[in-house]
Amino acid sequence: MYDFIIIGAGIVGTNIARELSKYPFKTLVLEKENDVANHQTVANSAIIHSGHDPIEGSLKAILCVKGNALYEELEHELNIPLLKTGAFVLAHDEEEEKMLEELKIRADHNGVPSSTILDGDTARKLEPHMSDSATKVLSLPTTKVTYPWEVAFACLENAMKNGVEFQKNQEVTNISWINDHFVVETNFKDKIETKNVISASGIFSDQIAHMLEKNVPYTIKPRRGEYYVLDRRVKGYLERVLYPLPTSKGKGVLLVPQVHGNILVGPTSVEQLNKTRTNTTLDGMKQIKEDAARLAKNIPFDKTIRTFSGIRAGSTYKDFYIQESKEYKGFFHVAGIDSPGLTAAPAIARYLVDELIKPNVSKKDDYDPIREKKIFFYTLSEEEQKKKIKENPLYGNIVCKCEKITEVEILEAIHGPLGNDTIKGIKKRARAGSGLCQGGYCENTVLKIIARETNQPLDKINYYGKDTPILWKETKVK
Ligand SMILES: Cc1cc2nc3c(=O)[nH]c(=O)nc-3n(C[C@H](O)[C@H](O)[C@H](O)COP(=O)(O)OP(=O)(O)OC[C@H]3O[C@@H](n4cnc5c(N)ncnc54)[C@H](O)[C@@H]3O)c2cc1C
Known part of the structure; x- marks a missing residue:
């Protein structure tokens, strides 16, 4: 009998696995794919956001700011790549400058450290390719960039070193409650017994919850984001992440320097019914070029080496839904984890374990937080x-x-x-x-x-x- 089964080995499931591995629990991670991080965690902007744009007081805001700080800890313990880029959010006229002031207030309220407003010329000295039409920017020095799937590998490797078990190609097909525990069934007809289940299953979270609950408190609304990837020979074109002002659709099309020197340009934001269709579209590609032109000049699109898209696990709940089931004690939802889920993941894991699970046992004495550095x-x-x-x-x-x-x-x-x-x-x-x-x-x-x-x-x-x-x-x- 396991103490915990975690469904999903994306950035959230792997961080939770690592957090639980600090305790003497018997924990198993089940992943339906043949690898860790094959869904949202492999197709995103890779930004460790500062926390400037989520609504004040929301879990997204609180856990984003905490997660951003925790990445410094992960960098030291797990030797993950972390580029301390900082970021600029651009305003182009008086109306946008007012919105920028409001965003700065929100950033302060969310606890984002050291944000400042700079005039356009000062910012252009630091970022010479930034658009000439930008009049002011909000500077966010704590914004960073990582290599998302490497973080997921690092967390799970470290969790396994500390006793967590992992099985891939194991799709959870049913969950039932029998007497005093859960029985988790998989595509291999395995029936695995566990005292607790944590669903960290991304865009499939509502389907997993429906296996057990009558009234699932959210529905996942998949939202596609498309990108251009520019070759690493463009390294030096840009030092910081460039954001437009956020809108109701999200953070908008961004320019993002990557840890290996590439630049990502995107993402779009389009709702779709299909949870796995990750094609790119002519409209999406056009939209990116149009929107990115407001951020920077002479973007080297001729160095494009690839386009791709990822599907966000947006939800009708609007915020992260991290709660114990109202119907089944011991079933934990970690759902609706769209952006800034990569950033928040280490804080989500701590919040879940410390605030909701509240282990009634002490941490292990022999827990080893270190993962060897990987050198290219x-x-x-x-x-x-x-x-x-x-x-x-x-x-x-x-x-x-x-x-x-x-x-x-x-x-x-x-x-x-x-x-x-x-x-x-x-x-x-x-x-x-x-x-x-x-x-x-x-x-x-x-x-x-x-x-x-x-x-x-x-x-x-x-x-x-x-x-x-x-x-x-x-x-x-x-
Ligand atoms: C376009 C885009 C851009 C983004 N940009 C950023 C960004 O810059 N910064 C940021 O902080 N966040 C960003 N995000 C959000 C971030 O990527 C996600 O919040 C994060 O990756 C969610 O991780 P997860 O582990 O919850 O989900 P996932 O990575 O989707 O993992 C869920 C896992 O559950 C598994 N699973 C599902 N069903 C089952 C089942 N039945 N049995 C077994 N396993 C199952 C899946 O196979 C999958 O591996 C972005 C997202 C997208 C799509």
Whole structure:
């Protein structure tokens, strides 16, 4: 019998797993996909927001500001990448300047540290590509940027080091309450007994809740956001995150420098019924270019290497819904976690555990908060690279030429603590295929390495989720 089953291994489920691993609980994380972080956590702007725009007093506001501060702790304990960029919110005329003043009041009320209003020229000296028409900006020095799925891997790896169990490809299909505990059923017909269930299932939260509750207090309203990804050779074009003034639709189209040097431009905000359709559209791409032109000049769209979209788990409740079920004690909703859910995730985990679960046992003495630093070969000096190649000649085999990713890093991605055997899984861990050619050159080699290392035929290697093979059948007789 488990003490806790967490449904979902996105940024929220993995942070909760880590928080619970501080206690002597028996905890299991179930994830329906073949990898951690395959939904919202893999397709977002990667911003650790300061907390300037959520409504005062909302859980979004409180947990965003707390989460932003907690990322500094995660940086030290889990060695996650964190770019301390800061951000500017732009105003272009008197009316917008008034809105900017109101936003500054909201930021102060939310507890955002050190925000200031600067005039346009001062801000342009710091950010020379910022739009000439911006008259004032709200400067938010605590805004940061991370690598979201790496944070989820780090949290879950650390939770597992501290005793949490993880099962992927385990889709929860039913939850029932029998006598004094829950029985969680999965697609493998497993029936797993647990005293408590935490649903951190993103856009699927309402479906999970309906498995148990008669009156689910929210409905998920999926909202797509589309992006351009600019190649990392644009590094230096922009130091800070640039935001427009927020509207009822959200934070708007942004420019976001990324930890590996790329720039994201987006997202749009369009409601859709489908929870998994992540295509991009001509209208969305046009909208981004139009909106981004108000933020910056000469945006290097000619360096676009990819477009993508993510689906936000908006909800009819409007705020994060983090509550114990009114119908079943021991079932916890962590739902409606759209933006700023990435930022808030570590604070959501603490809030859930400290304020709602309130463990009646002491923390473990041997809890180890540290996760080893992951070092990319391309970031090392020439001397250090030579030393590595001497130690292991496979460092000399550069598989992904664009991002300079070595065979050793591919092997670590396959065999690491949360190893994976899909092309996208390797891309998420080692960054092979993240560069200019988007895998056109290295995908074939990565495919062969996965097949060799996992003893699988080439046509059984999946691109992303289940049943997504790249190769269908042989076209030539050997
Ligand atoms: C376009 C976009 C931009 C965003 N930008 C930002 C930003 O810059 N900053 C920020 O703070 N936030 C941002 N967000 C919000 C942030 O990405 C999310 O709030 C956060 O990723 C939510 O994490 P999660 O773990 O709740 O959900 P998810 O990452 O969606 O994870 C839920 C998991 O549950 C699993 N699951 C679902 N059903 C089942 C089942 N039946 N059985 C087993 N597993 C199941 C899913 O497979 C999934 O892995 C953005 C979101 C989007 C879409």
